[in-house]
Amino acid sequence: MNCEVCQLKELEVEHFEIREVLRCILHTIVFHRALGLVRPKDIDLELFDITYVQCGDIEVEKKIDEKIEQFVSWVEKHPNKKSEICLSFYEVKSKHPSWFTNKIERLDWEQWHINLNVTQHPKPKAHSGKSHHSKIVVDPGESASEERSVRRASLEVSLREVLFQIIKFVNEKKDHVPPITESVIYFPYEIHIPRKFL
Amino acid sequence: MDLHNNSHPESGRLEQIISQFLLKSLHIILDSRIPSLHPHDRSGDFQSSSRVRKSDKWFNLVLGDRPAALDNLNFWQRNVMDPMIIDIILVRRGTTSSSVDDLYSSMADRTPIETVMERWIVQYNTQRVMAPQTGESSASCKKIYKKSTILLRSLYSQLRLLPAHRIFRQLSSSSQTYNFDIIYKVSSFCEPFSWSEEEMMKEYSFMPVEALPGHLSLSVTFRPSLSDFNLEPLATFPPKIITDYVGSPTTDPLRSFPSSDRGDRATSFPLKGIRPLISTPFQRPHSWTSGFHRAAPFMANQSLGGSPPAYRTSPMPYNFPHTPSGTYGHRIQSCRPPTHQRATGNDEYELSPPFSPSMSPSTPTYFSSGSPLQTRITSETAPVTIPFPKSGRSSRYLSPNFSDPSKNSLPPLSPKSTRHDPSSQESPSGIRSIRKPEALRAGELNSGIASHYSGHKILKDGKDDSGRFSGLLSSSGSPHIGFSRSSSRLSFQDDLDDGDFSCPFDVDDVDTSDSPNSQKLDGKKNLESTPHSLLMGKQSQDAAVGVLVHMLRTALPLQQDPSCYSSHSLRTDLDEGVATASGFFMPRKTADALEELRSYREMKDLLLSKSGTRVASKEEA
Numbered sequence: 003m004n005c006e007v008c009q010l011k012e013l014e015v016e017h018f019e020i021r022e023v024l025r026c027i028l029h030t031i032v033f034h035r036a037l038g039l040v041r042p043k044d045i046d047l048e049l050f051d052i053t054y055v056q057c058g059d060i061e062v063e064k065k066i067d068e069k070i071e072q073f074v075s076w077v078e079k080h081p082n083k084k085s086e087i088c089l090s091f092y093e094v095k096s097k098h099p100s101w102f103t104n105k106i107e108r109l110d111w112e113q114w115h116i117n118l119n120v121t122q123h124p125k126p127k128a129h130s131g132k133s134h135h136s137k138i139v140v141d142p143g144e145s146a147s148e149e150r151s152v153r154r155a156s157l158e159v160s161l162r163e164v165l166f167q168i169i170k171f172v173n174e175k176k177d178h179v180p181p182i183t184e185s186v187i188y189f190p191y192e193i194h195i196p197r198k199f200l
Numbered sequence: 201m202d203l204h205n206n207s208h209p210e211s212g213r214l215e216q217i218i219s220q221f222l223l224k225s226l227h228i229i230l231d232s233r234i235p236s237l238h239p240h241d242r243s244g245d246f247q248s249s250s251r252v253r254k255s256d257k258w259f260n261l262v263l264g265d266r267p268a269a270l271d272n273l274n275f276w277q278r279n280v281m282d283p284m285i286i287d288i289i290l291v292r293r294g295t296t297s298s299s300v301d302d303l304y305s306s307m308a309d310r311t312p313i314e315t316v317m318e319r320w321i322v323q324y325n326t327q328r329v330m331a332p333q334t335g336e337s338s339a340s341c342k343k344i345y346k347k348s349t350i351l352l353r354s355l356y357s358q359l360r361l362l363p364a365h366r367i368f369r370q371l372s373s374s375s376q377t378y379n380f381d382i383i384y385k386v387s388s389f390c391e392p393f394s395w396s397e398e399e400m401m402k403e404y405s406f407m408p409v410e411a412l413p414g415h416l417s418l419s420v421t422f423r424p425s426l427s428d429f430n431l432e433p434l435a436t437f438p439p440k441i442i443t444d445y446v447g448s449p450t451t452d453p454l455r456s457f458p459s460s461d462r463g464d465r466a467t468s469f470p471l472k473g474i475r476p477l478i479s480t481p482f483q484r485p486h487s488w489t490s491g492f493h494r495a496a497p498f499m500a501n502q503s504l505g506g507s508p509p510a511y512r513t514s515p516m517p518y519n520f521p522h523t524p525s526g527t528y529g530h531r532i533q534s535c536r537p538p539t540h541q542r543a544t545g546n547d548e549y550e551l552s553p554p555f556s557p558s559m560s561p562s563t564p565t566y567f568s569s570g571s572p573l574q575t576r577i578t579s580e581t582a583p584v585t586i587p588f589p590k591s592g593r594s595s596r597y598l599s600p601n602f603s604d605p606s607k608n609s610l611p612p613l614s615p616k617s618t619r620h621d622p623s624s625q626e627s628p629s630g631i632r633s634i635r636k637p638e639a640l641r642a643g644e645l646n647s648g649i650a651s652h653y654s655g656h657k658i659l660k661d662g663k664d665d666s667g668r669f670s671g672l673l674s675s676s677g678s679p680h681i682g683f684s685r686s687s688s689r690l691s692f693q694d695d696l697d698d699g700d701f702s703c704p705f706d707v708d709d710v711d712t713s714d715s716p717n718s719q720k721l722d723g724k725k726n727l728e729s730t731p732h733s734l735l736m737g738k739q740s741q742d743a744a745v746g747v748l749v750h751m752l753r754t755a756l757p758l759q760q761d762p763s764c765y766s767s768h769s770l771r772t773d774l775d776e777g778v779a780t781a782s783g784f785f786m787p788r789k790t791a792d793a794l795e796e797l798r799s800y801r802e803m804k805d806l807l808l809s810k811s812g813t814r815v816a817s818k819e820e821a
Contacts, residue, residue: 030357033357037346038260039256039257039260039262041262042262042263051366052361053369162361169354169357169358172350172353173350173351173354176347179346181343182346
């Protein structure tokens, strides 16, 4: 079985946006690969005007949140770095058992590469009580705030594009998806967090 | 190709998959676009329900109850070859030249503007000549089913990324009233877009699912931007307590409330009123639309010229009454504003001249109900009727500018007050408290679905009404009558959910002989005398409101009078509730107020006489 790989468009995110962006992308992918009986749940992002869909499975939610927290911890230790999170769907196959080996092998049949460029921009300065600096402070603060809102709008557009990209990929590539098993809600998957500098 | 003719057993299964795919896709699209079909919080709905319906198991996607409109898809199940075209239409009310005119102009005057936001085409395309597929049929069906499942997942996600979803969310989640709504139209054919429309649309096609001898295709043509539309909430006036309300001096307390049997009409479905305004380009039988405004024309064009044989569409518009009440109620909302729908039933409604456009917007609205105040018979004081529209959304009822009932610049009308309409019309005499059960019955008689709807919406209405009720129930001051524009969900609820409300304004008949002088009295005296004028049954709406306000206001001093409360305290009984206490309290309050008024008059006369005497004596001195 071939492994289909999808490289998602890189997103430039700030630290506080990581969780929302990753939740949105990871849940969207898993939802499209949760072919068992699901109760879809609409989630409205708080930072962006985007609604994505979760498959409604609590285990999925826990796992994704756990991985996101690990990634956030990693980002805190490696700030201002480009990073990649890989979500892979696999099948468990056992190799031919023999006297010496009885390996269980995981074969990825699909990989999703989520590329993030976590940046930390200076926050807009709060207007302090120092009047003699007020003139100096106001402009950079305002421009930083405007810059942030521009970045936010741009990120929203990019995030939307990524979601459309996921839908497009999911629709174009269907043959490699394993058959639906009755008792299985979603295909087994793994989320790989970067462990080293990129 | 007729799949029925294929004797292969798997062909039946394939056809089943295809027809269920069509149903499921329609369900997903309508669920994601039409607020009226599921007028409740959507985020946790499916999580809470543990029951999995048979329809949910198809394609492993739990969507909840299928809209009743899907029942009309039976003919698609018979012939899956027909494309299913779903138009998601944005209905907007046209605006007048000025915002002020918007407030005061009749909703009926505004032509609804329909714009197709999205057109979804779901179909099973087959090749004309196909060799029967043998072998691997079961496996191929499984593959088809798997791919269809993925496709429907994509559809579900895609619907949330398209621009129309924002509008749907706005309508679904907010309790505000908007000047637009979303309706749908399902058909097996479609009128192509005009060149200009096509220029503004984008198209997206999902990868078709191969389902030999054909393939399942799903595509959408949509407007990439809806920012050109003026989609905004209607101006609403939150309930506000006017503590120092005096009443407009221009109101004539002797004016009668115009009789109105709108209460009986407002809960009906205004097919007639809408019909002339809605264009119906589609006349083929494989077509139905949401909204009553399409029903009649559709029914008028039931010709089957050129239509597929073997079946006619059932009178689907008439099936709407069988839809869930929430859908029904929102059908009214689809034809926003609802006053337009009610226009035909409300033509006879006449407001007396004091209800002029010049009146301040803060003037509460009084709407008479039937034969208003003349024949009220209560134990001690005459009931004060506060006419209210059958529908909380009727601008005719809500305008403080009473000469034009369609003007909507009023503060929100208390739905409690509006509920008296059906009751009053049912039995003009008798205290309102007695008529409350009748109000429910009247509402039900007028529209069984509305009552069903109201029952369906009770909880929601209660939540929405909290702000509006507070102005009436909790306040001992102004009975500010607010017009609820919050949601069409409340439109029927307002009319029917009146059983438990004990109107604090049920006052007894009082002597009306002082009414000609009432206007001469100032402030408090005016307030005390106004019950007389009210009892006369000829009183302007705002004056009546003013009376009620002042009655409540004047009640406070009366409460300080131990004589007033001696019986009141005895009667205060938790089991009997506030209603009893208030019911006991009100008559005494008014009587005492009248007595106090008389005493004040005497004092006034005395003072005047004394001052006249003193002046004379001083002069003499």
